[in-house]
Amino acid sequence: MAGTGNEQARKTAEGLVYTTGFGNEHSSEAVPGALPVGRNSPQRAPLGLYAEQLSGSAFTEPRDHNHRSWLYRIRPSAAHPPFVRAEQRALRSAPFADCAPDPNRLRWNPQPAPEGPTDFLDGLWTLGGNGDATQRTGMAVHLYHANTAMDRRVFSDADGELLIVPERGGLLLRTELGLLRAEPGEVALIPRGVRFRVELLDATARGYVCENYGRPFQLPDLGPIGANGLAGARDFRAPVAAYEDVEGPVEVVNKFCGNLWTATYDHSPLDVVAWHGNHVPYVYDLRRFNVIGSISYDHPDPSIFTVLTSPSDTPGLAGVDFVVFAPRWLVGEDTFRPPYFHRNVMTEYMGLIEGAYDAKTAGEGGFVPGGGSLHNMMSAHGPDRETFDRASAAELVPQKIDDGLAFMFETRWPLTLTAQAQDADHLQRGYDDVWQGLQRHFRP
Ligand SMILES: O=C(O)Cc1cc(O)ccc1O
Numbered sequence: 001m002a003g004t005g006n007e008q009a010r011k012t013a014e015g016l017v018y019t020t021g022f023g024n025e026h027s028s029e030a031v032p033g034a035l036p037v038g039r040n041s042p043q044r045a046p047l048g049l050y051a052e053q054l055s056g057s058a059f060t061e062p063r064d065h066n067h068r069s070w071l072y073r074i075r076p077s078a079a080h081p082p083f084v085r086a087e088q089r090a091l092r093s094a095p096f097a098d099c100a101p102d103p104n105r106l107r108w109n110p111q112p113a114p115e116g117p118t119d120f121l122d123g124l125w126t127l128g129g130n131g132d133a134t135q136r137t138g139m140a141v142h143l144y145h146a147n148t149a150m151d152r153r154v155f156s157d158a159d160g161e162l163l164i165v166p167e168r169g170g171l172l173l174r175t176e177l178g179l180l181r182a183e184p185g186e187v188a189l190i191p192r193g194v195r196f197r198v199e200l201l202d203a204t205a206r207g208y209v210c211e212n213y214g215r216p217f218q219l220p221d222l223g224p225i226g227a228n229g230l231a232g233a234r235d236f237r238a239p240v241a242a243y244e245d246v247e248g249p250v251e252v253v254n255k256f257c258g259n260l261w262t263a264t265y266d267h268s269p270l271d272v273v274a275w276h277g278n279h280v281p282y283v284y285d286l287r288r289f290n291v292i293g294s295i296s297y298d299h300p301d302p303s304i305f306t307v308l309t310s311p312s313d314t315p316g317l318a319g320v321d322f323v324v325f326a327p328r329w330l331v332g333e334d335t336f337r338p339p340y341f342h343r344n345v346m347t348e349y350m351g352l353i354e355g356a357y358d359a360k361t362a363g364e365g366g367f368v369p370g371g372g373s374l375h376n377m378m379s380a381h382g383p384d385r386e387t388f389d390r391a392s393a394a395e396l397v398p399q400k401i402d403d404g405l406a407f408m409f410e411t412r413w414p415l416t417l418t419a420q421a422q423d424a425d426h427l428q429r430g431y432d433d434v435w436q437g438l439q440r441h442f443r444p
């Protein structure tokens with residue numbers, strides 16, 4: 001049965017069309033004439049639709065940070081019954097106060113398979129985070145492991161935007177603004193408050209989510225890199241309008257100030273027939289990232305690999321950066337080429353989408369796809385012993401790194417774990433050992 005649903009979702013996902021460009025003023029109509037021309041709020045919207053504005057920024061924010069979309073829908077979102085508190089499972093929110101922030105280097109194996117039917121929402125498991133959802137600061141790291149589609153159920157997150165990083169299994173995201181497909185190697189960005197449902201393209205789906213409570217992700221400035229490079233705006237795909245005209249009970253789950261609330265609507269709220277604006281979801285293929293690096297010597301700081309950044313109120317200090325370690329050439333002369341030893345004031349959560357990462361040994365008990373590592377503020381880390389020994393002796397011929405895809409959520413604030421992450425069976429005990437046995441070589 002589940003297989004039939006997945007095949008149907010895959011067929012739908014294969015035929016999808018998109019509109020392109022990060023930050024654009026997009027517009028789309030699923031029925032010709034549904035989008036009003038020349039005004040947002042005509043006295044009567046076309047085709048008997050309701051007009052509704054969805055804001056992702058204050059009305060008064062500067063134009064280049066102003067996010068809003070106008071939705072033309074079968075019923076206004078206001079027509080809903082009261083929300084009541086819902087079961088929370090393993091989803092947690094900031095402020096995180098379960099545990100004392102931990103200065104140790106930590107690493108987890110992949111998220112265990114769920115017991116029983118589990119959809120994307122029920123499969124969310126929070127590792128930790130920082131800031132405060134009610135203050136719109138900070139971020140949370142979640143992992144998901146799902147084996148069934150969300151059925152007659154949609155989710156929206158008032159607390160932040162969701163950057164979804166599939167590691168195993170493709171996703172079909174049915175959002176208010178239309179459909180997106182996100183496969184491993186791609187990422188999807190769902191803006192704050194946009195309702196969506198997740199269907200699976202494969203039997204199971206596993207991956208990571210950065211919930212960003214702060215300013216919406218934007219493309220980083222390029223400075224001296226110039227007008228081009230890193231993630232190209234045109235490679236971000238937004239959906240085209242697609243609506244469900246579905247009567248009957250649909251559960252709407254709303255994450256609000258850390259808690260889940262639920263209401264049963266008598267229709268699907270994915271009933272937007274036309275829309276325009278810039279508060280839109282995206283999908284981006286990480287393999288399109290234009291990697292820039294050193295062509296002389298030394299290992300550049302990984303900020304050069306920033307795909308998207310959420311600025312904080314201090315210039316240059318991100319609430320969270322999303323960074324990708326994509327296939328690239330290493331040519332540095334007289335250079336220790338893998339990531340260097342370091343202690344960073346920023347906090348680094350890393351995940352692996354496929355293959356291996358060049359600072360860490362792969363394989364069981366190591367840094368494996370679906371696993372994750374946390375190097376909290378100022379914690380000492382870098383190449384493990386094997387990597388150090390290998391890279392210190394390597395012949396420095398041009399070398400292509402193309403056996404993996406890793407990423408980092410890097411945040412200005414230390415990350416506090418949830419109790420479930422601190423006590424998890426899949427927390428690797430003895431991660432510190434990877435740095436044991438680094439010999440002294442000092443010869444004064
Ligand atoms: O710790 C890590 O592996 C991430 C990282 C990579 C890099 O190339 C330089 C610094 C850094 O923190």
Ligand SMILES: [Fe+2]
Pocket residue numbers: 342344348375381382
């Ligand atoms: Fe690091």
